[in-house]
Amino acid sequence: MxxxxxxxxxxxILIATTLAYVQREVISPQVxxxxxxxxxxxSILRASQIISYQRxxxxxxxxxxxxxxxxRLVILISSLVWGAAGWLLFPENNPQHQVFLILMLAGMTAGxxxxxxxxxxxxxxxxxxxxxxxTIRLFVSGDxxxxxxxxxxxxxxxxxxxxxxxxxxxxxxxxxxxLEAIKHKELVRASEEHHRLLLNYSPVGIFxxxxxxxxxxxxxHLADILQSTTKHIIELDMxxxxxxxxxxxxxxxxxxxxxxxxGPFSSSLCNADLWLDLTCxxxxxxxxxxxxGIGIVQDFTERKNSEARINSLAFYDPxxxxxxRRLLMNRxxxxxxSSSRIGRKGALLLIDLDNFKTLNxxxxxxxxxxxxxxxALRLTTCVREDDTxxxxxxxxxxxxxxxxxxxALEAAAYTxxxxxxxxxxxxxxxxxxxxxxxxxxxxxxxxxNSNSQTTNELLKQADIAMYQAKKSGRNTxxxxxxxxxxxxxxxxxxxxELHKAIDKQQxxxxxxxxxxxxxxxxGAEALIRWAHxxxxxxxxxxxxxxxxxxxxxxxxGLWVLETACAQLKTWQQNPLTRDxxxxxxxxAKQLRQADFVAQVQAxxxxxxxxxxxxxxxxxxxxxxxxxxxxxVTMTTLxxxxxxxxxxDFGTGYSSLQYLKRLPLNQLKIDQSFVxxxxxxxxxxxxxxxxxxxxxxxxxxxxxxxxETEENRQFLLDNGCAHYQGYLFGRPLPIExxxxxx
Ligand code: C2E
Ligand code: MG
Ligand code: MG
Numbered sequence: 001m002x003x004x005x006x007x008x009x010x011x012x013i014l015i016a017t018t019l020a021y022v023q024r025e026v027i028s029p030q031v032x033x034x035x036x037x038x039x040x041x042x043s044i045l046r047a048s049q050i051i052s053y054q055r056x057x058x059x060x061x062x063x064x065x066x067x068x069x070x071x072r073l074v075i076l077i078s079s080l081v082w083g084a085a086g087w088l089l090f091p092e093n094n095p096q097h098q099v100f101l102i103l104m105l106a107g108m109t110a111g112x113x114x115x116x117x118x119x120x121x122x123x124x125x126x127x128x129x130x131x132x133x134x135t136i137r138l139f140v141s142g143d144x145x146x147x148x149x150x151x152x153x154x155x156x157x158x159x160x161x162x163x164x165x166x167x168x169x170x171x172x173x174x175x176x177x178x179l180e181a182i183k184h185k186e187l188v189r190a191s192e193e194h195h196r197l198l199l200n201y202s203p204v205g206i207f208x209x210x211x212x213x214x215x216x217x218x219x220x221h222l223a224d225i226l227q228s229t230t231k232h233i234i235e236l237d238m239x240x241x242x243x244x245x246x247x248x249x250x251x252x253x254x255x256x257x258x259x260x261x262x263g264p265f266s267s268s269l270c271n272a273d274l275w276l277d278l279t280c281x282x283x284x285x286x287x288x289x290x291x292x293g294i295g296i297v298q299d300f301t302e303r304k305n306s307e308a309r310i311n312s313l314a315f316y317d318p319x320x321x322x323x324x325r326r327l328l329m330n331r332x333x334x335x336x337x338s339s340s341r342i343g344r345k346g347a348l349l350l351i352d353l354d355n356f357k358t359l360n361x362x363x364x365x366x367x368x369x370x371x372x373x374x375x376a377l378r379l380t381t382c383v384r385e386d387d388t389x390x391x392x393x394x395x396x397x398x399x400x401x402x403x404x405x406x407x408a409l410e411a412a413a414y415t416x417x418x419x420x421x422x423x424x425x426x427x428x429x430x431x432x433x434x435x436x437x438x439x440x441x442x443x444x445x446x447x448x449n450s451n452s453q454t455t456n457e458l459l460k461q462a463d464i465a466m467y468q469a470k471k472s473g474r475n476t477x478x479x480x481x482x483x484x485x486x487x488x489x490x491x492x493x494x495x496x497e498l499h500k501a502i503d504k505q506q507x508x509x510x511x512x513x514x515x516x517x518x519x520x521x522x523g524a525e526a527l528i529r530w531a532h533x534x535x536x537x538x539x540x541x542x543x544x545x546x547x548x549x550x551x552x553x554x555x556x557g558l559w560v561l562e563t564a565c566a567q568l569k570t571w572q573q574n575p576l577t578r579d580x581x582x583x584x585x586x587x588a589k590q591l592r593q594a595d596f597v598a599q600v601q602a603x604x605x606x607x608x609x610x611x612x613x614x615x616x617x618x619x620x621x622x623x624x625x626x627x628x629x630x631x632v633t634m635t636t637l638x639x640x641x642x643x644x645x646x647x648d649f650g651t652g653y654s655s656l657q658y659l660k661r662l663p664l665n666q667l668k669i670d671q672s673f674v675x676x677x678x679x680x681x682x683x684x685x686x687x688x689x690x691x692x693x694x695x696x697x698x699x700x701x702x703x704x705x706x707e708t709e710e711n712r713q714f715l716l717d718n719g720c721a722h723y724q725g726y727l728f729g730r731p732l733p734i735e736x737x738x739x740x741x
Pocket of ligand 1: 512526527528539540541544557560585586587617647648671704705706707724725726727731
């Protein structure tokens with residue numbers, strides 16, 4: 001009301017001025033001036049109220065209330081001034097001016113009713129205060145026409161009041177409706193904002209689609225999951241997607257309440273392979289008709305990838321990507337169960353690379369890794385897709401063949417074919433960094449067909465078979481069979497007895513003489529014997545290999561060294577034996593001990609013997625395995641005077657390259673060449689070559705296993721003047737040996 005009051009105030013001042021001007025002809029100037037002054041005062045009051053409102057509009061209920069009360073007061077004042085006009089400005093006998101006044105007041109009343117209709121009290125106060133004085137004035141005039149006019153004015157007032165009530169109700173309703181509409185709009189806006197925030201910040205992708213499978217809405221998170229934008233996704237026709245796996249699920253949501261699906265999805269929007277979890281439900285209109293569907297999408301790609309990574313780390317060998325030992329054991333267990341169920345045999349092949357350690361030591365671990373990767377690749381070409389290949393660790397691989405024949409022989413034949421294929425594949429030259437290398441492997445195979453065999457047993461058996469393959473020259477395949485098992489049981493028994501033999505000192509040394517071309521004794525080879533309490537004398541060939549495998553050789557070897565040195569010490573007392581050189585066999589394990597040099601030095605010092613009288617016999621194969629360390633060990637011992645002889649020469653794989661670098665004093669031609677030297681032309685050539693080789697390397701040469709005069713003559717003719725063999729003497733206990741001298 002205050003906001004529109006300036007117009008009505010202006011109108012009221014104009015009308016008041018016009019009225020005063022027109023009535024000046026019939027009303028005394030003093031009355032007119034007094035009335036007009038009051039009118040001006042009332043107008044000033046109203047104006048001050050309007051200005052105060054315009055300067056400080058306020059929504060506070062208290063302020064609004066006081067303003068309303070003041071407004072009504074000011075309205076009362078100004079309406080009383082107007083009402084006074086009906087009495088004071090009414091000319092007695094001038095009907096024209098009387099009507100003019102009545103019209104002015106009626107107009108004011110109509111204007112006030114409209115202007116103040118929003119407040120019933122203000123409007124009532126205004127209209128009643130204006131009309132009442134003029135009506136009374138008309139009634140008291142005594143003129144019949146004026147009384148009737150008074151009655152008409154009263155009627156007018158009643159009509160005005162009735163209209164006022166109607167207008168007021170309309171306006172209040174209007175205002176209430178408007179306020180409610182504003183409130184509702186605010187609520188809707190807040191709710192929309194709420195939902196917008198919920199949808200956009202929810203950690204899942206959300207979309208709506210219509211019955212044509214066209215997306216009508218999607219939130220930001222869905223755009224993030226698909227690595228696209230909401231603009232691209234909205235209006236997308238899902239029927240045109242490359243990956244159609246989700247379409248049946250989206251359609252199913254129209255019929256069933258909630259559909260759930262989890263699986264791979266390849267998105268053409270971002271060219272990525274995702275793993276999505278999708279929950280769909282139908283959306284319906286007010287009458288329950290399906291209008292489309294709502295989809296909730298969760299992206300589990302990361303989780304799935306992590307799972308795959310963890311799985312791979314737990315079950316696969318990172319170098320070759322082949323199943324590791326854990327997964328192998330699992331698969332082997334399954335293979336055993338399935339083999340016993342369907343009655344078909346399976347086979348387990350244990351593949352071990354030959355000389356892998358040498359490759360690793362000479363070319364480095366990186367090259368070793370490369371070889372292992374190539375081997376893994378080659379193995380996959382040798383077996384069927386269902387067969388398992390795994391890396392057991394180090395240079396050991398395992399292949400499981402399943403679903404073979406029911407007959408052991410046929411199954412073994414097939415296994416052999418696969419084994420040969422593997423051998424051939426590994427034998428292919430292999431490009432490692434810059435050079436091509438040739439490699440081989442040894443394979444142990446075992447057949448299985450029942451649940452009663454345990455996985456560990458099978459692996460052990462394959463390992464034994466593989467060991468046999470190594471023993472029989474490598475690059476070959478061997479089967480594990482019961483006979484082998486028998487010999488293994490015997491071995492176990494022997495091992496137990498060996499332990500006892502060490503405790504009970506059942507070992508002895510025998511001495512075999514070594515002579516020159518004039519039969520003059522040069523020295524002897526100390527050869528160990530086991531004086532078994534029940535079985536009598538046992539040859540070293542029967543227990544040294546086992547002692548080497550079990551590590552017992554370290555004890556035994558040290559005992560031999562000490563006994564030999566003690567013997568050398570004794571020999572110093574006798575001119576007949578004083579210059580004899582004693583050869584002692586050293587096994588690979590002994591030589592490779594970190595403190596081997598110290599051990600030899602300690603023994604030599606303890607017995608105070610001349611170190612040049614001690615000769616250590618090494619074999620070729622043991623030298624090759626760790627050539628650099630061996631050279632260091634040998635050189636250190638050579639410096640204190642110890643001699644070295646290469647035993648069983650010709651049976652190993654020594655290259656001249658290596659021989660040249662070793663500080664050797666002697667080559668010992670292996671007895672296998674000497675034995676048939678008279679008849680076998682090959683052996684003749686080999687022996688001649690070895691002698692020439694020794695001569696060119698500037699080291700002495702001795703032949704072992706010389707049994708006949710014929711042999712000796714051939715050797716002598718070809719430049720070998722040192723011999724050891726039954727022709728000159730068998731290995732003998734010390735007393736007999738010394739007597740033979
Ligand atoms: P080896 O070092 O090559 O020893 C020579 C072997 O040939 C000895 O067998 C010896 O008795 C045998 N032998 C010598 N002359 C003849 C011959 O004219 N004809 C035939 N047929 N054989 C002959 P033994 O004593 O049975 O030793 C076998 C192998 O055991 C040795 O071969 C050696 O490698 C190993 N061995 C012996 N004693 C020790 C030892 O104390 N320590 C280690 N680590 N190995 C030993
Ligand atoms: Mg020997
Ligand atoms: Mg020998």
